[in-house]
Each structure stands twice: as structure tokens, then as C-alpha cells.
Amino acid sequence: MNSFSIKIGGEAGQGLVSVGNILLQAISQEGWYLFSHRDYESRIRGGHNFTQFRLADEPVHTLEEAVDVLVALDKATIDRHRQELKEDGVVIYDPSVQGETIDEPGFVAVPFVEVAQDQGQPKVMANAAAAGAIWSLLGDDLERVNGIFAAMFSRKGEDIVEGNKKVAQAGFDRVRDALGHRDMPPKPANAGPQYLIAGNPALASGALAAGVKFMSAYPMTPSTGVTEFIAANGRRCSVIMEQAEDEIAAMNMVVGASYAGARAMTATSGGGFSLMTEAIGMAASAEVPVVVIDAQRPGPSTGLPTRTEQGDLLYGFGTASGDFPKAILAPGDVQEAFYLMGHAFNLADKYQMPVIVMSDQHLADSYETTIPLDMDKVIVDRGEIVSGDEAGPDYKRFALTESGVSPRLVPGSGPALTVAAGDEHDEEGHLVESAEARRAMMDKRMAKMKGVAEEALPPVLVGDDEPELVLISWGSTKGALFETVDKLQEKGQKVKGVHIKQVYPFSQDLEAVLQGPGKKVVVESNYVGQLEKLLGMEFAWKPDGCVRRYDGRPLNPDYILRELEGGGHLG
Amino acid sequence: MADKLFQTTPRETAWCPGCGNFGILNALSDALEELSLEPHDVLFVSGIGQAGKTPHYIKGNVFNTLHGRTLPAATGAKLVNPELTVFAIGGDGDGYAEGGNHLLHAMRKNVNITYLVHDNQVFGLTKGQASPRSDQGFVTGTTPQGVSLESFSPLATAITLNAGFVARSFSGNKSHLVETIQAAVNHEGFSIVDILQPCVTFNKINTFQWYRSRVYDLKDDENYDPSNRTAAWEKAQQWGDRIPIGVFYKVDRATLDEAHPASANGPLVKQGVEYDGVKEILDGFAVNG
Ligand SMILES: Cc1ncc(C[n+]2csc(CCOP(=O)(O)OP(=O)(O)O)c2C)c(N)n1
Ligand SMILES: [Mg+2]
Numbered sequence: 001m002n003s004f005s006i007k008i009g010g011e012a013g014q015g016l017v018s019v020g021n022i023l024l025q026a027i028s029q030e031g032w033y034l035f036s037h038r039d040y041e042s043r044i045r046g047g048h049n050f051t052q053f054r055l056a057d058e059p060v061h062t063l064e065e066a067v068d069v070l071v072a073l074d075k076a077t078i079d080r081h082r083q084e085l086k087e088d089g090v091v092i093y094d095p096s097v098q099g100e101t102i103d104e105p106g107f108v109a110v111p112f113v114e115v116a117q118d119q120g121q122p123k124v125m126a127n128a129a130a131a132g133a134i135w136s137l138l139g140d141d142l143e144r145v146n147g148i149f150a151a152m153f154s155r156k157g158e159d160i161v162e163g164n165k166k167v168a169q170a171g172f173d174r175v176r177d178a179l180g181h182r183d184m185p186p187k188p189a190n191a192g193p194q195y196l197i198a199g200n201p202a203l204a205s206g207a208l209a210a211g212v213k214f215m216s217a218y219p220m221t222p223s224t225g226v227t228e229f230i231a232a233n234g235r236r237c238s239v240i241m242e243q244a245e246d247e248i249a250a251m252n253m254v255v256g257a258s259y260a261g262a263r264a265m266t267a268t269s270g271g272g273f274s275l276m277t278e279a280i281g282m283a284a285s286a287e288v289p290v291v292v293i294d295a296q297r298p299g300p301s302t303g304l305p306t307r308t309e310q311g312d313l314l315y316g317f318g319t320a321s322g323d324f325p326k327a328i329l330a331p332g333d334v335q336e337a338f339y340l341m342g343h344a345f346n347l348a349d350k351y352q353m354p355v356i357v358m359s360d361q362h363l364a365d366s367y368e369t370t371i372p373l374d375m376d377k378v379i380v381d382r383g384e385i386v387s388g389d390e391a392g393p394d395y396k397r398f399a400l401t402e403s404g405v406s407p408r409l410v411p412g413s414g415p416a417l418t419v420a421a422g423d424e425h426d427e428e429g430h431l432v433e434s435a436e437a438r439r440a441m442m443d444k445r446m447a448k449m450k451g452v453a454e455e456a457l458p459p460v461l462v463g464d465d466e467p468e469l470v471l472i473s474w475g476s477t478k479g480a481l482f483e484t485v486d487k488l489q490e491k492g493q494k495v496k497g498v499h500i501k502q503v504y505p506f507s508q509d510l511e512a513v514l515q516g517p518g519k520k521v522v523v524e525s526n527y528v529g530q531l532e533k534l535l536g537m538e539f540a541w542k543p544d545g546c547v548r549r550y551d552g553r554p555l556n557p558d559y560i561l562r563e564l565e566g567g568g569h570l571g
Numbered sequence: 572m573a574d575k576l577f578q579t580t581p582r583e584t585a586w587c588p589g590c591g592n593f594g595i596l597n598a599l600s601d602a603l604e605e606l607s608l609e610p611h612d613v614l615f616v617s618g619i620g621q622a623g624k625t626p627h628y629i630k631g632n633v634f635n636t637l638h639g640r641t642l643p644a645a646t647g648a649k650l651v652n653p654e655l656t657v658f659a660i661g662g663d664g665d666g667y668a669e670g671g672n673h674l675l676h677a678m679r680k681n682v683n684i685t686y687l688v689h690d691n692q693v694f695g696l697t698k699g700q701a702s703p704r705s706d707q708g709f710v711t712g713t714t715p716q717g718v719s720l721e722s723f724s725p726l727a728t729a730i731t732l733n734a735g736f737v738a739r740s741f742s743g744n745k746s747h748l749v750e751t752i753q754a755a756v757n758h759e760g761f762s763i764v765d766i767l768q769p770c771v772t773f774n775k776i777n778t779f780q781w782y783r784s785r786v787y788d789l790k791d792d793e794n795y796d797p798s799n800r801t802a803a804w805e806k807a808q809q810w811g812d813r814i815p816i817g818v819f820y821k822v823d824r825a826t827l828d829e830a831h832p833a834s835a836n837g838p839l840v841k842q843g844v845e846y847d848g849v850k851e852i853l854d855g856f857a858v859n860g
Contacts (some may be wrong), residue, residue, distance in 0.1 A: 028858040195856040205852055211844035214651050216643075235832045236848040238839060240650050242831075245676040249643040252636065252673075256616065256647030259634050260655070261840035264647065282637050369858065375849050388611055410840060411632035411648075412655045415611050419627070421635035423619070430582065430627050431635070 001058040001486070004185035005066065006134060007081060009050035010073025012043055015127040019071075020051040022131045025148045027055050028196045028369050030139065031187050035060040035479070036367040037554065042221070042305040048076040055138075057186045061333050061368060061479025065558040068185075071134055072098065073112070092133050092175060108133070108178045115170045121163040132168030136175040138184060142168055195334075195370050199363035199476075200225030202334040202373070203293060206341025207265055208237045209378040212291075214257035214264040216242045216250040218272055221305050222361035223295035226267040247272035251279035251292070258288045259420060261385075261410035263345055267293035270312060271302055273319075280354045281320030282422035287398065287406070287445070289348035289355075289383070291341070296360040298552045307552030308361035310475055313530040316356045317504050325351060325404075325448040328504040330358045332460070332478025334368050336501055342378040343457070349383035351448045352408060358503065360525070362554040363476035388414025396427040400440060404447030449505065457502040458509040463489060467496035467518035469569060471560075472543070474500040474524065474531050480555040481523055484564075487557055493571065494518075503531065506538055519544040521569055525555055545569050577603040577610055579628045586621060591768030591779075594742035595622075595689055600629055601745070602752035608656055616645035618661030618670070620696045622689030622768075625660050639669025642677040645684050646827070651839040653828045656756060657684040663704040664694045667723050671703075674725075678734035678761055683826040685755045685762045688725065689742075691770035692777050699773030709776060725765050726807035730800060730820045735760025737803070737820040741786050742768040743779055747816060754818060760826050767816070782814070789817030797821045 006023070010016045020038070027034050032055035041047035052063055066086045072078045072093040085091065088106065095101045095109045102109075110133045112126035119125075128149070135145050142165070149164040197205075204226045207215075217227040231241035244250035250266050258264040268276060273294045283290045294316060298309040316328050327347050331337040340357060348355040384407040386395070391409050395416040399406040406427075409418040419429030424441060426432045460478070463485045473481045478499040485497035498513055500506070514520065514535065520543040522532040527550040535541055547563040549555050564570050577600045586592050603613065615626035619638035626633040632655075636644045645659040666674055666688045677686070693711070694700040700713040703723035710717045729737040736758040740751040748766065755762035767786065769779045789795045789806070795817075797803060803820035828834055836842065 194858045195853075196858050197856045201856070205849065205856075208852065209844065209849045213839040213842060214647065216647065233848065233852060235835075236851065237845040238833045238836060238842050238848075240831045240833045240839060242646075242650060242827075244643065245672050248640065249673050249676065252640040252643035253647035253650075255636070256634070256644035256649075257651045258647075259644070260614070260648035260652045262651035264651075278637060279640065282640075286634070286636075372857065373853050375846070375853060380844060411614050412611055412652060415609070417611055417630065417632050419633040419635075421627075421633070422637055423635060429633065431585070431624065 001056050001060065002186045003054050003056035003060060003064060004068050005064055006053045006069040006071065007050055007067045007084070008071040008073065008130070009048060009077030009081060011046045012041060012049055013045040014073050015124070016049055016051060016073060018127045019130045022127070022145065022148055023053055023134065024196060024367055026135065026144045027053060027138070028194060030144055031191055032056065032185070033058060033060050033188060033191060034196070034367065034369045035062060037063055037362065038365045040306050048074060048080065050077065055185055057188045062483050063554070063556045065556060069134065069137060071130060073130065075099070090137060090179065108175050110171055110174045112171070115174065116167045119163070119166045119170055121167050125164055125167045128164040128167040129171035132171030133175045135168070136172040137182060142172055193372055195372050196367060197334050197370065198225070198365060198367045199334055199337050199359055200365070201229050202337035203341055203357070203359060204229035205373065206338040206378070207291070207345070208233060208239065209338070209375040210342040210345040211263050211380050212239055212265050212345065213262035214240050214254065215266060216244045216253040217266050217268060218244050218247045218250050220269045220272045222297055222364040223267040223269050223293060225364060226293055226295070247275035248279065251276035254290050255279055255283045255288050258283070258290055259286065265291040265293065267295065269295045269297050270299040273312065273315070277320040281322060281324065283354050284320070284324035284326065284445070285422045286420040287352040288420070289352050291344045291348050291355050291357065293357045293359055295364045296358060298550070304552040306361065308525065308554050309550060309552060310360055310477065310525040311527070311530065312358060313474070313503060313534060316358060317534060319356065323442070323446065325353045325445055325452060326356065326504065327353070327452055327502065328356045328358060330475035330501055330503045331363065332475060332499050332501055334370050335373070337363060338373045339377065340501065342380070346379070346381040347452065350381060350405070351452055352383065352405060353448060358475055360476050384408060385410060388412065388416040390414070391416035397429045398425060398427045398441065398444070400427060400444050402447070403451055404444045453505040456505050456507040458507040459513065460499040460501065461496060461513070463496040464494040466494060468494045470496045470498060470513065470518040470520045472498040472500070472520060472522045472531070474503050477523055477525060477555050480557055480560060484557040484560045487561065500531070503534065506535070511539060514539055514541045519569060521545040521547060521564065523547040523555065523560055525549045575600065575604055577630050580630065582628055584628055585624055587772050589771045590621070591691060591742040591770065592621060592625060592689060594745060595687070595748065595766055595768060596625055596628055598745050598748035599625070599687070599752060602749045602756070606753060606756060612656055613658070614648055614655045615658045615660055616641050616648060617659070618665035620662035620665050620694070622660060622662035623665060625689070639665050640673065641665065642670060642673040642686065646677060646680070646682045649682055649684050650828055650831065653683065653834065654838055659684055659686045661688060662695065663688060663690040663692060664702045667703040667725055675732060678729055678732040678763070680827040681735050681760045681824050683760055683828055685752070686764070687752070688763065688765045689768045690765050691768045691774055693770050693774045695770050695773055706776065724807060725763065726819055727804055729763050730804045730807055733800070733822060733824065734763055734820070735822060735824060736762035736818070738763070738818045739765045739767065739816045741782055741816050742766055743783055744786070744816070747788065751818065758821065760824055767814070785812060785814040786816045787813060789815050789819065
């Protein structure tokens with residue numbers, strides 16, 4: 001794979017997002033594969049934020065640490081990131097912001113505001129100057145970028161479109177004049193139709209394709225994108241997104257809506273997830289299907305609000321008091337984010353239990369180009385539902401069955417009545433306390449885990465069948481893991497990569513992998529090694545090593561390779 | 572005589588003999604009988620506490636949820652199926668302590684449900700601790716020196732928040748309670764009925780006799796106007812030797828279900844995947860090179 005990385009840094013509120021959006025569109029439209037991650041602080045103005053773009057001639061799902069181009073809208077960008085520059089790299093910076101002109105090879109001074117003003121345009125068009133300057137390294141003219149200006153600004157008037165074009169051209173020329181024509185990053189031969197989508201919209205679209213009818217949530221980074229996406233499509237997709245007074249209310253509303261018969265979900269992050277757990281337990285006891293997205297960020301407490309971590313796995317596993325059936329899914333990229341939401345709803349409905357989808361900031365906020373998402377592949381299975389007309393007067397909501405699943409009645413759908421409770425109950429749903437009844441109901445609920453385990457999604461395997469090294473990870477680490485495997489294979493190593501997208505219960509297929517050939521190393525973004533611990537518990541197994549990251553930044557192949565080397569796991 | 576539709580089931584209750592909950596149960600059942608509803612049109616969402624058990628003894632759909640969380644659960648159900656007549660039922664601890672935040676917001680949102688609070692001024696199920704409704708001086712296991720705080724006023728709070736229908740009734744006055752519940756159900760919007768209910772075991776102060784000798788019906792005052800918010804708020808301050816019961820305040824406001832355009836085509840529980848809508852969304856992600 002040939003890839004090319006651009007990092008744009010600046011203060012919040014400086015227009016980073018606008019330049020970023022223009023580039024996302026332009027790069028993907030131009031035909032490159034793209035992966036882009038936002039690194040931002042928990043503030044509205046100031047600070048230091050950056051967006052990194054990695055374009056490639058093959059599908060790309062992770063970042064590299066070194067960059068080809070550094071674009072500095074603030075001083076901190078050069079101070080902090082210049083050591084990341086590749087040999088022959090280019091730095092585009094604003095000398096008025098930097099406070100000096102840097103006379104070094106590859107450094108190009110573009111006073112963004114001044115460039116805009118020279119063209120008789122307002123300061124805000126500094127963004128267009130930056131976009132044009134960057135594009136001089138990616139294209140020989142600005143046709144592509146101009147098309148995006150037209151799409152973005154035509155509603156604001158032709159003047160604005162033309163102004164942006166002029167400023168972009170001036171930015172473009174500055175860099176061209178300084179550096180001349182350089183080789184452009186190689187493009188894929190024929191990528192075929194592509195989508196450009198981030199994790200949050202992929203999760204939300206997956207839910208809409210699965211027929212979610214109700215969502216309630218309380219805003220919390222990095223999950224808010226899901227919530228706002230569902231809210232924005234309320235009318236179009238007949239779904240209610242009700243902003244709750246807190247996450248306790250959100251979760252309880254979801255349980256109420258699902259009890260009443262609607263597919264219902266919520267999305268939150270660590271602190272909010274903590275508040276939801278009592279109601280998740282109630283859903284389990286009353287056998288109400290619910291889907292909960294936990295977009296993880298570093299904890300404990302509010303932790304690092306805008307950063308990433310895979311630190312909630314054991315909390316998800318141990319969510320709420322008592323033993324109850326549940327499943328935890330962990331999408332590794334936008335494709336899995338979309339399709340696993342449908343699967344989550346089906347599992348929840350089929351087994352009438354909570355299903356937790358573990359996302360994280362890395363997945364939530366990263367854009368990827370990807371093959372189109374196909375809603376015809378989303379199958380809706382509502383599980384065993386009876387109407388109040390069919391059920392008859394002797395209907396028992398919690399009738400004891402071998403599978404543990406009892407047909408669910410939608411209240412109001414006919415004369416039969418449904419009674420459910422979070423307190424322990426008998427088959428009819430009324431409260432009981434006898435030892436026998438308790439045992440029977442526990443056995444019934446837990447019997448569902450047999451079915452859940454049997455259909456647990458198998459791990460995704462790449463690399464060698466007879467490996468010397470097996471790298472195991474879960475969730476959003478997938479991209480970094482698989483590229484690490486590619487890189488090691490290129491060096492002649494026999495490596496296998498294992499991506500676990502269902503982290504509870506595990507697929508039995510994992511047993512063979514864990515007991516099979518090769519040294520096993522678990523790669524994950526948390527301090528204690530939560531996947532490792534859970535695998536150990538479920539399979540009485542111990543790996544040979546681990547790679548962990550807990551500084552709030554996403555894992556990438558460079559980091560993993562360095563740690564593998566340091567741990568003595570390579571050759 | 573034909574069976575009553577909502578008649579209480581012969582199930583043994585978990586209540587003490589003489590409990591005020593019996594009066595509420597009977598009144599609720601009678602109130603529904605006359606409302607030309609069928610049990611399957613009705614959903615009782617209840618909390619945890621002695622009050623929260625009520626729906627298990629009456630005919631209807633039941634969801635007995637968590638302590639303090641009746642209102643959000645009832646809200647979720649009502650939003651996806653406005654055709655259901657939804658009750659939220661719980662104790663004073665459930666609603667005014669654990670669930671306080673939800674109460675504020677359910678009133679603000681004007682969810683079209685009826686909230687019955689069995690107000691015995693004590694935590695019954697957990698065997699007699701102070702509730703936000705306990706009177707000053709009330710000695711309990713958690714307040715051995717007696718409650719020092721002023722008691723919470725649910726009605727004044729509800730009126731402050733412009734709740735749709737704000738009433739108080741008394742479990743010892745069945746006809747009043749039946750009438751009040753019916754009016755609450757018939758009101759389009761959030762209705763709260765705080766029901767004075769003796770706890771015969773853990774509240775030896777606020778007994779049947781205590782309440783009976785104090786309550787008077789707001790209707791006895793011909794000049795009382797439940798559309799006058801300021802007067803209603805002042806009336807809600809009255810507590811002690813004389814305790815008003817009846818409808819304190821009523822206002823018509825848009826309900827939460829009306830605020831969501833998604834419900835325009837009928838209850839969401841009857842709707843499936845919006846294929847075209849989702850397709851449109853997905854097409855929007857396409858890169859047009
Ligand atoms: C989260 C939680 N905290 C505490 C309890 C214990 N608890 C059960 S009922 C109750 C108070 C009951 O008082 P009230 O709501 O007034 O109902 P009553 O029994 O008086 O009808 C408490 C504290 C619980 N079930 N859940
Ligand atoms: Mg009480």
C-alpha cells in the first residue's frame with residue numbers, strides 16, 4: 001500500500017473543521033481511499049486540535065504516525081508535530097501566526113488571512129487559502145475543490161463561491177511557486193463506488209435500517225453524533241429521538257418504549273453508561289429487548305472527554321447487579337458499525353435481552369471511504385411476538401420454555417394482557433419470592449445464553465494459517481491490527497490477525513485460535529488488558545504478551561510494531 | 572351480575588390489613604369501569620414500594636419497573652403508542668425522592684399520562700424511613716431526632732412547572748378519588764394526583780383519622796378557580812389543620828407526543844422500517860467522483 005498523510009493543526013474555532021470537510025470531500029471524490037481521524041480538545045475555542053488524513057491506493061483503516069504534509073494554522077502544530085515529518089515532507093504555515101519565517105527545505109509560508117484579504121475577501125476565507133495550498137500537492141488544478149465550494153456555498157450566493165475560488169487559487173499558487181510540481185500520491189486503479197462515512201453516522205444508519213422507532217439519550221461525547229443523526233431523521237424515518245433529563249431517564253424511556261413494542265435504543269459514553277446500568281438490569285429481568293451504544297472514552301469518571309479508549313469492556317460485561325443474559329458487540333470499522341447494529345437489534349429481540357454495542361471515539365469520529373452500505377442485507381427479525389388477539393386469556397408473558405424465550409405480547413394489540421416486572425416474578429409476571437419460582441425463572445432467563453452463545457459471531461481472521469505470531473484485538477483496533485499483520489507479512493513473518501467483533505459471549509471458534517500455533521499477543525487500548533482478562537476467564541487461557549495503549553490516542557501500526565519489538569515478540 | 576372489567580384479581584396482596592392502598596385500588600378500578608376503556612387499552616407502569624405493587628392486583632397491561640423510574644418508562648411507552656391510556660403509579664418516596672428529576676421534566680414536557688402518587692408520607696416497604704413528604708418532627712429510623720426539613724410540596728411544584736392537571740385526593744374518600752382519577756385521565760396532558768394514604772404500620776401520626784378530620788373539598792368553595800395559577804399555587808401552600816383536596820390547577824398545553832412529527836402517521840409501534848428514507852440517507856454518503 002502507498003499512503004500519504006496530511007496533518008492539519010490549529011486552535012478550536014479556527015476553521016480546522018471547514019478545511020477538513022473540504023479535504024474529506026475533495027480527496028474522496030478524486031478517487032483515493034481515505035482514512036481520517038480528528039484529535040480535538042474538550043473546548044469550543046483555542047487549545048490545539050488536529051485532523052489527520054491518510055490517503056492511499058488501497059483501502060485504509062488506520063493512521064500512520066509520520067506525515068508527508070503538516071499544515072499549521074497555529075504555532076503549536078509546528079512545535080509539537082514537526083518531528084513527525086517524513087523525509088521530503090512539506091510544512092505549510094502562516095508566518096504571522098508562527099511569529100517568524102522558517103527558512104528550511106519543505107517549509108512554505110502562506111499567510112492565510114493575508115492571502116484572503118489580498119484577494120479582497122474576508123478573513124474567514126483563510127480556510128480556502130489553506131485548502132488551496134494543500135491541494136497544490138494533490139492536484140494540478142483546483143477544479144475538484146472549486147466544485148466543492150460551489151456545492152457548499154451556492155446557497156450563500158455566487159460572490160461567496162467565486163471569492164473562495166480566488167482565494168484558494170492564490171493559496172495554491174503560493175505553494176506551487178515555492179515547491180514546483182511534485183509527484184502526486186498514487187491513486188487506486190479502480191476503486192469502484194465508495195461511501196465516505198464516520199462511525200457515528202454508520203451506527204445511526206444501521207439502527208435506522210433495522211427499524212429503530214425510539215431513541216432517548218443525553219448528550220455525551222463521543223456518542224452525540226449518533227443521537228443527533230437519529231434526531232435529524234425523525235420525520236424521514238418515523239423515529240422519535242427524545243432528549244432525556246439524564247441517562248437514567250434515557251435508559252428507562254428506552255425500556256418503556258421497547259416494552260410497548262417499538263425497537264428502541266440509546267447511545268452514551270462512560271459516565272452516562274454508568275447511570276444506565278440499573279435500567280439495563282431491569283430490561284434483562286423483565287426480558288425487554290434494548291440496544292445500548294457505549295462510545296467509549298478514557299475513564300474513570302469524565303476522564304478525557306474527546307479521546308479514545310477501550311476501557312469499558314469489563315464494565316459492559318459486568319453491567320448491573322446480578323446474573324443475566326446479554327451480548328456485547330464491538331464493530332471494528334464503519335462497515336461493521338452499520339451491519340452490527342441490525343444484528344444487535346435482532347439479538348435483542350430474539351433473546352429479549354440487552355445488547356451493548358461498544359464503539360469508541362476512534363471509531364465514532366473517524367471517516368473512512370468504504371464500499372456502499374447495502375440496506376437489503378439488513379434483515380429484521382423481531383423474534384417471538386404474539387398479538388393480543390392471538391394470545392388468548394391464558395397468556396403468560398414469562399411462560400417457561402426450553403429455549404428460555406417466551407413469546408412477547410405487544411400491549412394493546414388485542415384483548416390479552418401482558419404483565420412484566422423487574423422484581424422476580426412468576427410465569428404470569430406477578431411478583432413471587434419462593435425459592436422454586438426464583439430458580440425456575442433464573443434458569444429460564446439464563447437458558448437463553450445457550451442460543452446466544454451458539455450464534456456468537458466468529459472472529460475475523462487474516463494472515464497465515466500456521467503463524468508464529470498471533471495478534472488478537474477487538475473493536476476499533478481492527479484497522480491498526482490488520483495493517484500491522486500486513487506489514488509483518490511483507491517482512492516475511494508468519495503472522496495471523498484476529499479481530500473479535502463479538503466480545504461477549506465469545507464464539508467457540510476462538511478456542512481453536514487461542515490453543516493453536518504461534519505466540520499470542522493481545523492488542524488493546526486500556527491499562528489492565530480487559531480483553532485478555534475476559535478471554536482468560538472464558539477460556540482459562542493466558543497470552544504470551546500484550547500491547548496496550550491508555551494515553552487516549554488510538555492504536556496504530558507504528559505503535560504496535562514498536563511495542564512488539566520492545567516486547568521481544570518479533571523474530 | 573357480570574364481572575367488572577377491571578375488577579381486582581383474587582391474588583393475595585402484599586399490603587397490611589387496613590392499608591390505604593386498598594382504597595386507592597378500589598377507586599382506580601371503579602374509575603376505569605366507567606371510562607369505557609377495556610383493560611388491554613390500559614397500561615399501568617409502576618415503581619418499587621408498596622404503592623408500586625398496585626397494578627398486580629388490577630386488570631390491565633402492567634410494567635412494574637424500578638424505584639423512582641416510573642415516569643420515564645411510562646413516557647417511553649406512551650410516545651411509541653399514544654393509543655394506550657398510560658398510568659404511572661408509585662409512592663411518595665418513589666416519585667418525590669428517587670424520581671424527583673423525572674417528575675420535574677415529565678411535568679415540563681407535558682407527557683399525556685396520569686401519575687398517581689400514593690402519598691403516605693413515609694417509606695413503607697423499607698419499613699418506615701422519612702420521605703420528602705414526612706412532616707417536621709416525624710421520628711423514623713433514619714431521623715431519630717425527628718425530621719428537621721420542611722416537607723416537599725408536590726402540588727406547588729407542579730403548578731410552578733405549569734403541569735397540565737394538578738390534584739389531590741384521599742384514599743378514604745372513594746367517590747372523590749374516583750372522580751379525580753377520571754378527570755385526570757380525561758385531561759389531555761400530564762396529570763398528577765397526589766393521593767393521601769395512611770400507612771397503618773409505619774406512620775402513626777398521619778392516620779385515617781388525622782386526614783379525615785382535616786381534608787375539605789376545593790369544590791366547597793364556589794369561587795375557587797382551577798385556571799388561576801397564582802391562586803392555585805397559594806392554595807397548594809395550605810397544609811396542617813385544614814388540607815384541601817380536589818383539582819388545584821388545570822391548563823391545556825401541547826403534549827409531548829404532539830411535538831414529535833414522527834407520530835403523524837399513527838403509533839410508532841405499528842410502523843416498520845422506512846425503506847425509502849433510509850435509502851435516501853445511505854445515498855447521501857456516496858462519494859460522487
Ligand atoms: C435504587 C433503589 N434504592 C432503594 C430501594 C429500596 N426501596 C424500595 S421501596 C423504597 C421506598 C418506598 O417508599 P415509597 O416510594 O413511598 O413507597 P411505599 O412503600 O411507601 O408505598 C425504597 C427506598 C430500591 N428498591 N431501589
Ligand atoms: Mg410512601
